[in-house]
Amino acid sequence: MPITLSRKDEFCLLTIDRQEALNALSFSLIQEIGMALDEAADSGCRALIITGAGPKSFCAGADITELTGRDLEAQKRGSEIGQHTFAKLDTLPMPSVAVINGFAFGGGLELAIACTFRLAMPNAKMGLPEIKLGLIPGYGGTQRLPRLVGEARAMELILTGRTVPAEEAYRIGLVNRLVEGDPVEAGIAFAREFSGFGMLASRLARGAVQRALQTPLQEGLKIEADLSTLAYCTEDADEGMAAFLAKRQPIFKDR
8 A cells, every 4th residue: 555554652643655656746646645534634643753664755746648649627636635634734633744765746736735743864855846837836836835935945946846855854843853864763762852742732833823823913813812711721731730739740731
């Protein structure tokens, strides 16, 4: 299977394994990713780690052989399916971490930037090269990249289609950290930094930040107040504050 979903401790591991094509995204593979994300949503895991199999590529982008000879309706439907699939990452009950090992081009980078966090291995190379084919990103790249790196940098990367190495990606905020070693272990080590906190508070915080990018400041502050109030109503909040006062580690139960 080109997409596998496994579990290690409290973490789900989604692996793209189509190494003969540098883990490129066929339409069937996108559907499999969607099904894997649905399964992960119901798994009870505390984080989702996404990697590409092998040392060369996280995901090299769309399978170009599938994009030719299609009518406009089929092209639009393909973009909408990709967008819908990657948007599932926004609503997962747990944060997601893309560990970029090797190439992350086109749809591969769009998958990564749809995740909550991105880590880059030393050999990571990223870009949205669609312009070189007379195309533009179609799985969310034109919308999510400016939110990560700002309009000016996003415009440059999209209009030049140039490749960004790991160090530059970290410098411009495209990735959160540079990591080494085994990609899965690096992803798990990073996820352990937040997985021990209450999942309800984590989900409320993620929702508040996501909505901050879609609303004016005053409206966003109202949303924050509402979600903060909800967090205060949880058993985890009672436990967290009690543990702080008692100078002990809290035991969160996600309720």
